[in-house]
Amino acid sequence: MPPSVDSVVVPPRGHRVRQTIEQLRARILDGEWPVGGRIPTEPQLVAALGVGRNTVREAVRALVHAGVLECRQGSGTYVVSTDELAPVVARRLTDDRMTEVVEVRRAFEVEAARLAALRRTPGDLAALDGALAAREAAWRGGRVDEFVEADAALHTAVIAAAHNGMLAGLYASVGAALRSTVAQSMGDTLEPERYVDHSRLVEAIRAADPERAAREAGAFLESPVRA
Template structure:
């Protein structure tokens, strides 16, 4: 039985199944165990498995054939272009979620941050900057840790729960972005501006820095999608 962390289940099940597909645990055309079997193996409810499968089918990784079962999707002949388009479409969704969560978190954090909190946030930003150019997963770990610290400073437990629920999907999608996308904008200045806004307690500036960071990436992805 898989060991899941505390928190929302569907993102964790999706991530687990996605890892298995990427690692070749099931081969293209192979039928997956049914919902009951997967749910029992992973230790979750059938509805969680069903939703995770739906998300993977939406991304073109699974083929749900009603009455027959769920199969690993066969790579299409133009696989690289199709997969690139799907990946970029997913990234747009990821950054929509990030904007919904992190803009409000930044505003609240600027209003509620204490002087003794700034050192911890600055250390997190320094680690992020040190890992620029490192292995993507390692850099994304540091990047999301920095942003998680700001969500924590918001003092809003629900925002933090939502961020924690989205984090596995964010991590995977952003790691893939750094592995496959070229000429991504350097948003280091926006991160430094966010830290400066928090230190000054300037909520408007914190929001502006967060929007600048996220919109710079979204603009690049939209341009890439439109030129696909």
């Protein structure tokens, strides 16, 4: 016999909304709805998630407020970020906060370099060598945008070699802001005086020398903004 209406447990409305937010977030993180792509329409979400229109509407509104989704009049709702912290950091990134951004970079990157020297694996060293070579090639190519991405990839490889999941997640959240500061410091062209050699950092990590690795990572960030 099917359960009666009275015996069916209906979660409180707030709980249903939270569950729906988590379902939407999971699909975004899994890549089902990539950044820049449009999510299904409200009726489609209702059918797919098995909840009411109001629940879907509130969950979408929450993710819009968090900066993960963006509603575009007459077009639909789009994914603009996979991370709720990244838009917050981006909004705070202004010229008068450049010093603060550099301080945040130091907090992440110096400790990451120290940990990487202690924990790096052969796979990490191979990734660092590849990222360093790509960074050098990007500099020789002369395109600022390509160099900024290659520089970010090298720093991300150092973070990964630290083998600290929380540190990696936080660094990913502020990655766009950090790349923006590097791009601003480079200007429109790659000038020789702005070049910073990162090979000593990689060698310190390879040598399992945490103090030297931390020192090399910090040296990049002594001036207002360096890559």
